[in-house]
Amino acid sequence: MNDLLNQLELVGDWLTSSQQWRGDDGIPHRLLEHLTYSGLSLLFAAVIGLALGLLVGHTGRGAFAVATLANLARAIPTFGLVVLVVTLAGLSTTPVLVALVALAVPPILINTFEGVHGVDPDTRDAAKGMGMTGWEVLLKVEVPMALPLILLGLRVAAIQVVATATVAAYPGLGGLGRFIVDGLSRNDYELVIGGSAVVVALALVVQAVFTALRRAVVSPGLRAAATKS
């Protein structure tokens, strides 16, 4: 109990000390770096995951390949990948982005595929029978119906990316991971805990953003049906 209170006090002290909010090593700058890594990786992952997921879900072709690929990608250790790419490509943002994209693609891809693939065949048949073209079936029926799952995939990916982007600090890059890595090497626990707290807070914000997004874009007809079953 005392420990916990101590730690909270440490975090409080650290967060409120004015030097944390200025300069290259301040929270705003590190947060911006962190968000840049996370945002870019998520963007690339979303482009790859959504495109593939929609394509495979819509056509039904390559479903097995997608599942296998996604599972393989999931097994890759992110940290190992970062070190590997840094060794091969030298110190830059690229290895971090590659690793984070590799981490984020599987949940987006699998959920998008499942969402589109899982659309009731009767509904798809009706859509086609009404005279919708393939694109119209995809955009007017399959995507709206798959939205809850697509958003779930994006959320899982986003939270994983935000949490894992701390590894960028290991090969000497920025981001919120800097506080943790530097704190550990300097035995500065105030720094470690403070940095971790900011990462956790960021993950919670991401979660909240996606909850709001879901409210805004998923049809009430689907939300109610989902909670009913």
Place this chain on the structure above:
Amino acid sequence: MIKFDAVSKNYPNGTTAVDALSLELAEGGITVLVGPSGCGKTTTLRMVNRMVEPSAGTVSLRGRDIREVAAPELRRGIGYVIQHAGLFPHRTILDNVATVPLLLGWGRKKARKRAAELLELVGLPATMAKRYPYQLSGGQQQRVGVARALGADPPVLLMDEPFSAVDPIVRGELQAEFLRLQKELHKTIVFVTHDIDEAIKLGDNIAVFRTGGRLAQFDTPERLLAHPADDFVAGFVGQDRGIRRLSFVQASGLPLREGPVLPVTASVAAARALDEPWVLAVDAARRPLGWAAVAGLPVGGTLADVQLAPLGHTFSLAGDSARAALDAALLSPSRLAVGVDAEGAVAGVADAYELSAAMTETTTVTPATADTPATADAAVAPGATPGAAEAGEPAGEPGEPGEPGNRPVDGGAGAGGPRVTGPAGAKGGEGR
């Protein structure tokens, strides 16, 4: 209107869904495709809007090969209703119905206005417009499915077992509603079902398919029951097709006698004087009140003092079928069916024997009293009986849908009817 010319559908695995089908469907009528599962009826339906492409032969719509039009464009001009409605769960009821108008680029306002009209047409309250499909019952969803198919007012409607996923009571309502709509809209409808009762109730013409995608018979419901082309068709239409045929005989042609009808003010003595086991008490306008058993009458007084036995039900000479008349006879306490005219006044009575004698005559010479234009020029498919080729008598307007008594398909009279075997007693075969 819709013409199949030597159409076949073979699948790579060697199965033949439809085998050399030639069939011509008349404009403005309901053609029911019926048969056991795997007989190719749904495949046939889906070839009309290119949901399935034939392996051989041509399908034409109003004289044009349907392959001349791009599939999506073709489909926007053909209504499509499927078994589980297939509504879009993410769209409101109104927007579901507006689907095709929106695809056709009518603009949101006009499309929604049209959708609102259609909801009213299929009997759904305007308050449903803003709801989502999961908030509706199966029957209501199916109504929305029909409304959606009518979106752009297509001349042709394809319906694939639209009513088979709802319970029997709702199904009856939907069927009645459907016939009412059709009377108003005069669409050319292709309707798939596995239920021969539904086929007979709804169809102006019925195409019976056998396993392997072959057409067994194409005929009016009446002729299908009277002259099944072969044992397969006879077996498929069922053992009680003799009874079912009575649905096509108008009750107005049945011989009735005056019988033991007395005003309710008549004395008990007058009732005894008739020397009948039962007397029918009527009011001043000759509307039937109930039966009185002569044996149980009190010593004196009038029929008004007597506890009357209920009528069972009467049949109307103005609209009911012979089947309703026979049913009335079987359910009546006196075994006499009471026929009433359009005003509800007693026209006369008859028992089951008298009725069956008359029916034997009328069902062999079918009444040509129907009021629909003859659908006779519909092509008669290979395999139809020679006699069926003349296809002279349309089935008659398929029932006054609002009146449940008109075309009973409940089989209530069933095989229990004494001595009422149809002139062409059903052949063997285990029915459906």
